[in-house]
């Protein structure tokens with residue numbers, strides 16, 4: 001039996017009647033951009049995260065970009081972030097005109113090594129963007145301390161971490177602002193692109209809302225130049241239904257992770273994910289390290305077992321950032337991780353039988369070495 005990396009159809013079929021009814025309401029209303037469904041979703045997410053303001057935008061990438069702009073990041077500034085993330089983290093920084101400054105990772109959690117952040121802060125630094133990678137929060141105590149010391153806003157990239165907690169606080173509730181992505185494969189996924197900015201700061205929320213709607217208010221008067229990054233009502237309708245299931249799905253992901261951990265405990269060559277102290281990890285991805293990763297990937301693929309590499313190249317090595325010499329940055333941990341990591345299927349609907357197949361395929365690879 002093949003095991004996919006993700007089975008969104010299984011999830012849809014579990015809640016099809018509710019989703020279809022919510023989408024049908026949008027068609028009946030013929031209000032497709034913004035409106036009551038979008039406002040309802042913003043309220044529901046803000047309440048869920050216990051943060052005052054939520055502004056729905058077109059994607060997680062835009063949520064990051066607009067948060068950075070609203071936080072006052074301008075061309076020529078520098079923004080400190082992790083070198084081990086999805087490209088959008090750095091892309092959003094670069095699209096403000098600022099320079100992403102990359103920091104190596106903690107090899108246990110794959111998150112930014114907070115102990116190395118201070119050395120990368122200069123007088124041009126305008127923000128810090130920690131990424132809560134794979135569903136686990138970065139070392140926020142340390143990062144918030146530095147942010148306070150240097151008076152820098154923290155913009156959390158929480159695209160992979162909705163529902164994750166750090167010492168009792170939700171991801172998104174710790175920085176000046178946070179970016180969520182509702183890309184279909186995320187823990188809370190829409191029916192297309194969607195994102196949200198979360199903030200406790202009313203001015204910040206207002207600025208993001210303005211930037212996401214051409215920088216103007218409703219009277220065709222524009223103080224600033226913004227963009228079109230509003231949320232579709234269909235996305236909001238789907239996401240509002242799914243939000244009610246998010247905690248259950250995240251718990252299932254955690255149970256699936258525990259299942260793998262137990263099985264892999266018998267295989268010393270496999271390094272399983274480490275949950276940092278005080279973290280409630282929501283396993284957007286379950287990422288192991290193992291020898292001969294590229295061979296393993298091929299072997300699993302041949303057996304119909306889904307797997308993926310997040311990420312095969314650290315951001316500081318990307319060609320597009322060579323113009324300012326980022327490739328000369330010393331990030332040995334991220335470079336090593338990029339060669340060893342393998343993400344295994346962890347979606348909520350996966351069965352124990354399917355997980356056993358994944359484990360057997362990994363064991364087969366190890367036995368053949």
Ligand SMILES: *Cc1c(COP(=O)(O)O)cnc(C)c1O
Pocket residue numbers: 059060061062085086088089131157159160180181182183193194195
């Ligand atoms: C998915 C993701 C984004 C971007 O979100 P989109 O909705 O795809 O634009 C940003 N950062 C991280 C870490 C992500 O995983």
